[in-house]
Structure formats: C-alpha cells, structure tokens
Amino acid sequence: MGILGFTMVSLNSCQKDDFSTLKDPTWSPELAFPLVYSELTLSDLVHADNSGTTVTTDPDQFATLYYEGNTINIDASSIVNIPDQGFNSSISLNSAQLLALNTLGALSIQETQTITLDPGQNTNLDSLLCKAGQLQFELDSDFPATVQVDFELPNLTRNGYPLNYSAFTTNGSSTNNTISEDLANYKFDLTKSNQGVNSIDINLTLSITDIQSPITTQHSTSLEMKLSAIDYQTVFGYFGQRSFLYERDSVHVSIFENSTNFGSFIIADPKLNFLINNSMGIPLEVTIPEANAFGTTFQQPISGIPSPIPTVSPGINEIGATKTTDFALNNTNSNLTAVISSQPNYIFTQGRMSLNPVGQSFNFLTDESALTVDVTMEIPLYGSATNFRVKDTLPFSYDDLDNVNTLELKTSVSNTFPIEAAVQIIFTDENFQPLDSLFLPGEVTVPAGIIDPETGKVSIAGVQDLEHIFNRNRIKGILNSKHIIVNGYASTVDAGSSNVKIYTDYTLNVKIGAKAKINVK
Amino acid sequence: MKSTIIYISLFLGLVLNLPFNLDAQDFQMYNMNQVVQRNKLNPAFSIDASVFAGFPLTSSTMVSYQNSGFTYSDLLKKDATDSLYLDIENAISKMDQQNNIHTEISNDIVWFGLNFGKNTITVNVTDKAVLDFSYTKSMMEFLYYGNGGFNGNTGNINPGIEGSHYREHGITWTRKLKKNISAGIRIKYLYGMEHIHSEGAGANLYTDPNDYTLYGYSDYALFTAGISENSFDDFSAGNYLIKKKNHGYGVDVGLNINATEKVELSVSMLDIGQISWKDEVVIYSTHTTDGPVVYQGIDLDEFINNGYSSEAYLENLGDSLYEAFDIQESTDTFKRAIPKQMYAGANYIIGEKSKTGIVLHLRETPSKTVLNYHVHYTSAIKDWLNFSLGYSSINNSQGNVGASLVFNFKGGQMYFTSDNILGMINYKNANVTGFRAGFNFIFKKKEESTPKELLPQTNDITVDHGNIPTPEVLEK
Numbered sequence: 001m002g003i004l005g006f007t008m009v010s011l012n013s014c015q016k017d018d019f020s021t022l023k024d025p026t027w028s029p030e031l032a033f034p035l036v037y038s039e040l041t042l043s044d045l046v047h048a049d050n051s052g053t054t055v056t057t058d059p060d061q062f063a064t065l066y067y068e069g070n071t072i073n074i075d076a077s078s079i080v081n082i083p084d085q086g087f088n089s090s091i092s093l094n095s096a097q098l099l100a101l102n103t104l105g106a107l108s109i110q111e112t113q114t115i116t117l118d119p120g121q122n123t124n125l126d127s128l129l130c131k132a133g134q135l136q137f138e139l140d141s142d143f144p145a146t147v148q149v150d151f152e153l154p155n156l157t158r159n160g161y162p163l164n165y166s167a168f169t170t171n172g173s174s175t176n177n178t179i180s181e182d183l184a185n186y187k188f189d190l191t192k193s194n195q196g197v198n199s200i201d202i203n204l205t206l207s208i209t210d211i212q213s214p215i216t217t218q219h220s221t222s223l224e225m226k227l228s229a230i231d232y233q234t235v236f237g238y239f240g241q242r243s244f245l246y247e248r249d250s251v252h253v254s255i256f257e258n259s260t261n262f263g264s265f266i267i268a269d270p271k272l273n274f275l276i277n278n279s280m281g282i283p284l285e286v287t288i289p290e291a292n293a294f295g296t297t298f299q300q301p302i303s304g305i306p307s308p309i310p311t312v313s314p315g316i317n318e319i320g321a322t323k324t325t326d327f328a329l330n331n332t333n334s335n336l337t338a339v340i341s342s343q344p345n346y347i348f349t350q351g352r353m354s355l356n357p358v359g360q361s362f363n364f365l366t367d368e369s370a371l372t373v374d375v376t377m378e379i380p381l382y383g384s385a386t387n388f389r390v391k392d393t394l395p396f397s398y399d400d401l402d403n404v405n406t407l408e409l410k411t412s413v414s415n416t417f418p419i420e421a422a423v424q425i426i427f428t429d430e431n432f433q434p435l436d437s438l439f440l441p442g443e444v445t446v447p448a449g450i451i452d453p454e455t456g457k458v459s460i461a462g463v464q465d466l467e468h469i470f471n472r473n474r475i476k477g478i479l480n481s482k483h484i485i486v487n488g489y490a491s492t493v494d495a496g497s498s499n500v501k502i503y504t505d506y507t508l509n510v511k512i513g514a515k516a517k518i519n520v521k
Numbered sequence: 522m523k524s525t526i527i528y529i530s531l532f533l534g535l536v537l538n539l540p541f542n543l544d545a546q547d548f549q550m551y552n553m554n555q556v557v558q559r560n561k562l563n564p565a566f567s568i569d570a571s572v573f574a575g576f577p578l579t580s581s582t583m584v585s586y587q588n589s590g591f592t593y594s595d596l597l598k599k600d601a602t603d604s605l606y607l608d609i610e611n612a613i614s615k616m617d618q619q620n621n622i623h624t625e626i627s628n629d630i631v632w633f634g635l636n637f638g639k640n641t642i643t644v645n646v647t648d649k650a651v652l653d654f655s656y657t658k659s660m661m662e663f664l665y666y667g668n669g670g671f672n673g674n675t676g677n678i679n680p681g682i683e684g685s686h687y688r689e690h691g692i693t694w695t696r697k698l699k700k701n702i703s704a705g706i707r708i709k710y711l712y713g714m715e716h717i718h719s720e721g722a723g724a725n726l727y728t729d730p731n732d733y734t735l736y737g738y739s740d741y742a743l744f745t746a747g748i749s750e751n752s753f754d755d756f757s758a759g760n761y762l763i764k765k766k767n768h769g770y771g772v773d774v775g776l777n778i779n780a781t782e783k784v785e786l787s788v789s790m791l792d793i794g795q796i797s798w799k800d801e802v803v804i805y806s807t808h809t810t811d812g813p814v815v816y817q818g819i820d821l822d823e824f825i826n827n828g829y830s831s832e833a834y835l836e837n838l839g840d841s842l843y844e845a846f847d848i849q850e851s852t853d854t855f856k857r858a859i860p861k862q863m864y865a866g867a868n869y870i871i872g873e874k875s876k877t878g879i880v881l882h883l884r885e886t887p888s889k890t891v892l893n894y895h896v897h898y899t900s901a902i903k904d905w906l907n908f909s910l911g912y913s914s915i916n917n918s919q920g921n922v923g924a925s926l927v928f929n930f931k932g933g934q935m936y937f938t939s940d941n942i943l944g945m946i947n948y949k950n951a952n953v954t955g956f957r958a959g960f961n962f963i964f965k966k967k968e969e970s971t972p973k974e975l976l977p978q979t980n981d982i983t984v985d986h987g988n989i990p991t992p993e994v995l996e997k
Contacts, residue, residue: 025607029667
C-alpha cells in the first residue's frame with residue numbers, strides 16, 4: 001500500500017501545474033438590456049411640471065394649455081398703513097395752583113389734549129376698527145406727593161365704552177405708573193377732535209394729595225403714550241390720489257421652449273385673458289402700458305388691450321365683496337394669432353393702478369382688500385404645424401463604452417399624436433463639431449397616428465422600429481464626444497395643410513434597448 | 522464584472538484543486554468483507570472478529586470529489602508558451618444540461634466494536650463534511666455568454682447547493698437473525714458545525730427580443746449556519762467543537778440475506794435524520810411574489826424632469842429593484858434533513874473466496890436523486906490479501922475502474938479502496954477520483970484447540986500405500 005500510495009503521489013506530482021503562469025481570464029459576454037424608455041404625454045412635451053403650465057381637458061380629452069402670470073397684486077396695507085405713534089405731555093403747577101395746593105393740601109387739574117395719527121400719503125382717515133395693536137401709557141412725576149392721573153379717550157371705544165385708566169405715583173416712585181392695553185376690536189373715531197380727521201382727544205385729570213414737602217414750579221409730571229403695531233379690520237376716509245406702477249411680469253410659454261422659430265405653428269383660436277379682482281372700496285383706474293411677446297431674436301407688441309381696462313370697485317354697502325371684471329384678446333380683436341405663430345418664449349406685461357382718478361371721494365378698505373390683475377395665455381391645441389423645429393443641446397460624457405466591442409441599439413417608437421416627426425441625434429466635440437450621428441439622414445421619421453374620420457381622434461398609432469450597430473470605430477467617436485444635439489422636426493398630418501386637435505390621452509412611446517459585446521479582463 | 526469572473530474562476534479553481542486524494546462513492550468498499558468500515562454502508566454487515574478498533578484518526582479517512590460537468594483539463598489548458606489559461610467555453614461545452622459537483626470528506630475519530638454471539642455492537646465518532654452543488658449548462662452559458670443570446674428565452678439561474686459539516690456519534694447493533702439473515706441499525710447523534718442549503722426555483726430573467734426589456738422572477742432562499750462573516754469572531758476551539766446548539770439525529774438501517782448458497786442480497790437506507798440549526802443562522806431570501814420585476818430602462822421623463830442627479834436616480838433605481846426582489850435576511854432557526862442514501866447489492870458466490878455482483882446506489886442531490894451503479898469481482902489470496910476490481914457509473918460519469926486492496930496481518934489490517942483508480946493517477950481528465958484508506962486493529966477468537974487425546978498416536982499412523990493395492994483390495 002505504501003508503494004501504491006507513493007506511486008499515486010508521484011504521479012500526481014508529475015501533473016502539477018504552475019499556477020503562477022495562469023493568465024488573467026478574459027470574458028466577452030453579450031449583454032442585452034433596456035437603456036431608456038419614455039411615455040411622453042402632452043404634459044411632458046409642454047414641460048407642464050416645471051413651468052407653471054397647466055393642461056386642461058374638456059370631457060373629450062381635448063387639451064388646452066394655460067400659461068399664467070400676475071400683472072398686478074396689491075393689498076390694503078400698501079394703500080393705508082398706520083405707523084407707530086408717540087405722544088408726550090408734561091404738567092407743572094403755576095403759582096395759583098401751588099398756592100391752592102399748599103393751602104388745601106390737595107389739588108385736582110383737568111385738561112384735554114389731542115392726539116394726531118399720521119397715516120401719510122395725503123390720507124385722511126375718518127375711522128378705523130382695530131384688528132390688533134397696543135396702547136402703552138407711562139406716568140412719571142417728581143412731586144413729593146401722591147399723584148394720580150385719570151385719563152379717558154372718549155372716541156376710542158370698545159363695545160360702546162371709552163378707554164379709561166388711572167395711574168399713580170407716590171413721591172416719584174414707579175409703582176402702578178404704567179398701563180398697557182390691547183387695542184383689538186377698539187374703534188377709533190378720528191373725526192371728533194377739532195382737526196376733523198386723523199386725530200383723537202384724550203381727557204386727563206391730575207390729582208395731587210398727601211404732600212410730603214413743599215411743591216414748587218420746578219416739579220413736574222410727565223405723561224407718555226404710545227400706539228404701536230396698529231392693524232385694522234376696516235378703515236374709512238379718503239386715501240388720496242396716488243399711482244402705482246408695477247414691475248414687468250412674464251408668462252413663460254414653455255411649448256416653445258426649445259423651438260428655433262423655424263417652420264410654421266398656427267393655433268386657430270388663442271386667447272390672452274385679463275382677469276381683474278378688486279375688493280378695495282376706492283375708485284381705480286388700471287392700465288397695461290406694456291404688453292409684448294419675446295422670442296430669442298424678436299419682440300412683438302400685442303395689440304388690442306383697452307386703456308384703461310375695465311375695473312369695478314365695491315360700494316359702501318359691499319364691504320368685503322370682490323368685484324370681478326375681465327376681458328380677453330383673441331384672433332378677432334388683436335394680433336394674437338400672429339403673436340403665437342412667431343413662437344414666443346415669453347409674454348411680458350406691466351400694469352399701472354391709479355387711486356381716486358377724479359379726486360375726492362369716500363374710500364374704505366378691509367384688512368383683506370386687494371386688487372389683482374391676472375394674465376392667462378390660453379392656447380387650445382387646435383391648429384397646424386409644418387416643419388416646426390425643436391433643438392436642444394445637452395452635455396455628454398460617457399466612458400462606460402471603453403470595453404464595448406460592438407453595440408447594437410434597438411429603437412422602438414409608437415406615436416398616437418397626429419404629428420409626424422423626424423429626429424436626429426448628433427454627437428459633437430467640445431466645439432460642437434459633429435463626430436457622428438445616431439441615425440441616417442431622414443431615417444427616423446416617426447409616423448403620425450392615423451385619425452378616424454368619424455371621431456376626429458387618432459385610432460391607430462404610428463410605429464417604427466430601428467436597429468443600429470456601432471462598431472468599435474463609431475464607439476470611439478461617441479467616447480470622444482462632449483455634447484449631443486437633438487434635432488426634431490414636426491408637422492401635423494397632411495404636411496400641416498389642415499388643422500388637427502390634440503387630446504391629452506395621446507402618447508409618444510419611445511424605447512431604446514442595447515445589446516453590447518463587452519470585453520472583460 | 523471583473524470581480525465576477527474572478528469569483529467564478531476562483532470557485533472553479535477551488536473545485537478543481539480538490540481532487541488530490543478525493544474519492545467517489547464507496548462502491549469498492551461495499552463488498553470488502555474483511556474491512557470493518559463497510560458497516561458504514563450497511564449496518565447489517567459485520568466481520569468475523571471478537572474485537573475490532575480503528576486506529577484513532579486513521580482508521581478510515583475518506584475524501585470524495587465528483588464533477589459530472591467537466592474535468593480539470595477541460596477548464597485549465599496550456600498555450601504555446603506553456604502558460605495556463607482558463608478555457609471556460611470548452612468547459613461549458615463538456616457539460617450536460619444538469620450537472621452536479623459532489624465533495625465529501627470524512628474521518629473516523631473513534632471506531633471500535635465488539636462481537637458477542639449473534640450480536641455485534643459498533644461505536645463510531647466520525648467527522649463529516651459534505652457539499653453538493655448542482656448547476657445547469659444553460660445557467661453557465663447565461664452567466665458566461667450573457668443574456669444577449671437569450672433574447673426571447675428565459676435564462677435560469679438556479680444553483681442548488683447542499684452542504685453540511687457535522688460530527689456523527691453513532692452506535693450500531695448488528696444481529697444475525699437467522700443463519701442466512703442479518704440486520705443492523707445505527708442510531709446517530711449529530712452535532713452540526715456549518716451548513717448551507719438552497720431552496721426554491723432560483724432566478725429567471727426573460728429578455729424581450731424587441732426592446733430588451735427585462736423581466737425578473739425570483740424564488741430562492743439560502744439557508745446558512747456558521748458561515749456568515751461574523752461566525753468566526755471570538756473563535757474558541759471548545760465552543761466550536763462541543764458547545765454549538767446545532768443538534769440532530771440520524772438512523773441507518775440495513776439487511777443482508779444469503780438467499781441461496783450462491784446468492785447474497787443486501788439493502789440499506791442511510792442518513793435518515795435531520796439537524797436543527799440554531800447557531801449563527803442567516804437566511805437570505807428573494808421572492809417576487811407580486812409578479813415579475815420589469816425593468817424597461819431609465820425613465821427619461823423622470824430622469825430629466827425630477828431634479829435628481831444621475832447618481833441619485835440610479836441609486837433610487839437600485840433601491841427600487843432591491844425592494845422589488847424582496848431581498849430579506851433573517852436569523853430564524855431551521856431544521857434540515859441530511860441527504861439520504863440507499864444501497865442495494867446482489868452477489869453471486871463463485872467460490873469460497875470469490876464473488877461477483879452489482880451494487881446500486883441512490884443519493885439525494887439538490888437537483889435530483891442520482892442513481893449510481895457498480896459491478897465487481899472480489900476475491901482473496903489466502904487470508905492475507907483481499908482484493909476487488911470494479912466498474913462504476915458515478916454521478917453520470919462512466920468508465921470508472923476501481924480497485925481495492927486489504928492487507929491482513931495478525932492483529933490488524935490496512936486497506937485502500939478507490940472507485941476510479943485511473944482517476945487518481947490522471948485526475949486532470951477524470952470526473953471522479955479519490956480514495957478511502959485506513960488501518961484497523963482486529964482480534965479474532967482463538968480457534969478451539971483439539972484435545973491431545975484425540976490427536977493421532979504414532980501407532981495409529983496410516984501408511985500411504987500409493988498405488989500399491991491394499992490387502993482388502995487384494996482379497997477381493
């Protein structure tokens with residue numbers, strides 16, 4: 001057995017391989033995998049998600065695009081604002097009062113003062129009802145006696161009762177000498193003072209008792225009152241003749257985001273809607289001094305906007321109501337069809353608002369009063385296009401193809417839009433010089449869906465399947481590219497000779513799969 | 522991808538480097554009447570000895586390697602510069618559709634027995650490590666060539682694996698029921714150390730031929746114990762060898778019948794039992810219970826418009842796929858039966874020391890039950906040498922010529938068996954190779970001595986007359 005074992009081991013030993021010579025294994029699998037897929041709906045094509053674009057549908061799924069902007073947006077605080085106010089008063093005793101005080105050992109003095117609010121901007125306020133605010137009162141006295149001040153604001157009332165308080169000081173101490181009052185639901189009647197507007201009276205009674213040492217004319221008592229953070233529920237008066245010019249507002253027409261202003265694009269009945277909502281009780285005049293369409297290389301004025309645009313204000317019996325007026329530009333009262341055909345990227349508008357254009361009148365505001373002028377571009381997708389061109393340039397860097405020997409791309413397109421499209425993808429260097437293109441010229445023509453004449457909707461999708469093989473040389477070209485340019489041309493059916501409707505259930509499905517022979521070491 | 526090929530190479534390399542001393546089945550052992558360890562294959566087998574014991578750790582050492590798919594030389598080749606290279610394509614071309622790799626290592630730590638009357642009691646403590654790996658040719662083609670050639674077809678990744686390392690503590694009772702019938706049973710306590718097995722149909726990947734959309738299905742679980750990455754932290758021999766909580770049991774039964782003076786029949790069922798795996802258990806599973814996972818590629822709209830970076834998008838995509846395949850990891854304890862085996866033999870007794878016959882062997886693998894068979898001629902030269910020659914079909918591998926030798930001497934024996942003796946010499950071209958060998962102490966009963974008074978006396982010596990007629994003949 002020993003001999004046998006020795007023989008076995010020896011024979012095995014003779015067959016030993018030197019694994020230090022083992023070469024790195026190579027592997028060339030062929031992998032098939034889907035690269036990308038996309039089911040593009042109308043919302044995707046018009047970039048509805050990231051541009052403020054809204055796609056609406058009627059019961060038949062017919063699509064209308066809405067692009068919204070806001071030309072004017074003004075609230076009550078921009079018209080009437082009550083700044084913080086402060087009032088100071090100092091009381092000293094004259095000789096007669098000192099004589100009486102020193103004779104009788106006590107004295108009471110009454111006087112009335114007027115507090116004036118300053119709402120600014122030529123504004124005369126008659127009254128206001130507070131929503132919030134603070135009144136702070138502080139009494140300081142160096143009289144060597146007990147000083148009591150009773151004050152009353154007869155025209156600042158809550159539930160019919162005027163605001164009144166008493167404050168004390170004893171020998172100049174600071175005890176019980178401050179008062180703070182929440183003014184919520186207090187009503188200011190600002191017409192009762194001699195000034196007639198923007199003012200309110202305060203009645204003061206100063207009582208001096210318990211004299212500790214002689215009081216002279218050098219002694220004094222000071223009163224300080226502050227009104228702060230006044231916010232109103234309603235305010236009445238006359239708010240002056242003023243004019244507000246707002247910054248330019250833009251509407252981004254995203255459907256033309258990548259267009260190159262090539263070919264034609266006609267919408268049969270576009271609209272530019274102006275919607276005015278006003279809840280301010282002030283006679284107003286609203287105008288749109290500028291309305292222009294802008295493309296990358298052009299500017300086109302929009303005509304037909306009335307000046308002023310019709311605006312209605314609520315009357316005194318309509319406090320809190322919002323009055324709405326609107327008007328629309330369309331293909332009969334403006335040049336809007338031509339404007340849309342120029343494929344603009346933006347519509348710019350600027351609004352102006354003037355208060356009391358004819359002079360003195362009775363005005364009011366609530367804390368929620370506002371004026372808004374909204375502009376909406378409405379594009380019902382009924383029209384035609386011929387060679388409507390879009391182009392996009394994207395940065396590109398892909399080095400995962402380094403080990404790829406051959407690459408086969410399979411493209412599958414299914415289109416239910418009544419639009420025929422030609423697509424090309426061009427790989428370029430850093431100077432945008434073409435290195436290769438994905439398709440042969442004119443090769444990818446996505447056929448339009450076929451319209452059922454009875455329903456007017458596409459019933460049969462246009463489909464196309466393509467295969468492209470990239471050898472190593474073409475792959476090297478892709479590896480060196482820095483950008484890809486996507487070019488697309490689209491025309492509605494029959495080369496754009498008749499109008500078509502676009503429905504929201506139309507889709508463009510694109511799938512690209514790859515089969516790659518890879519070298520792995 | 523590079524790491525994948527390295528892993529595959531390492532795996533194949535590991536498997537192919539095993540064959541040094543590896544053995545196939547124990548067919549050659551089955552009919553070696555004088556080797557006590559053949560009792561392992563059928564508890565009804567016993568030998569004519571009053572006491573026998575294995576030499577500790579060397580009484581029976583067995584290692585086994587079988588690969589029905591390809592040989593060492595099918596995979597590793599030399600080029601013109603005498604450098605080695607992996608010829609995976611060639612190895613794949615040699616595979617059957619269903620293939621199995623079986624490796625087994627066992628060693629008797631303790632083996633002894635007593636024979637009294639009609640009964641034999643044997644005690645053994647045996648360390649065993651068994652690993653089966655089943656794979657299909659299409660799986661290897663799919664992994665190596667990629668799914669590009671599988672358009673419109675389903676690639677199935679369904680490796681089956683079953684492996685355990687455990688220690689068997691057995692006590693065997695063999696009894697001669699009648700003059701011509703003996704039976705045996707072995708009761709085993711099993712102490713588990715490491716385990717792995719797979720369950721489920723595996724993972725399927727269908728590639729749409731039109732746009733290469735991928736449809737993935739998975740139904741697969743990998744049960745492990747003692748082989749997770751933290752299993753050998755704070756390792757101590759005491760804890761490893763005796764304190765694990767992986768306990769189990771097993772039973773072997775056998776029957777041997779001398780149907781006639783010339784015909785011997787035997788049958789045995791081995792490894793009926795299971796182990797409860799409780800220590801360091803990790804179960805990995807994936808099940809696509811909600812239908813196939815469909816991957817259509819990158820959603821262009823989402824990729825471009827959702828504001829993700831490409832890295833974030835792909836990370837999200839990976840997370841989504843991970844969730845879709847419902848990849849879970851748990852530490853639930855589990856029970857697992859040890860793979861059962863069955864032997865059946867029929868021998869024709871040619872003479873006092875020679876016999877020939879056939880042995881069938883059924884063995885469970887992860888993919889199916891394998892039937893192996895063996896024919897043999899076994900004989901002896903006097904009492905000191907027992908030998909056998911055989912031919913076997915093992916793990917679908919034909920042409921395995923085996924041999925066994927048993928050297929008996931006073932008080933002991935040495936033995937060596939192999940089911941593919943040529944495979945040991947030329948293991949590079951063999952699907953099956955290995956051996957079992959060992960050394961045993963054997964003490965037989967002294968033969969009863971003849972009383973002196975019965976021995977022939979000098980006067981009683983009969984003279985051989987050769988051709989000379991006896992007086993009786995002459996009288997006639």
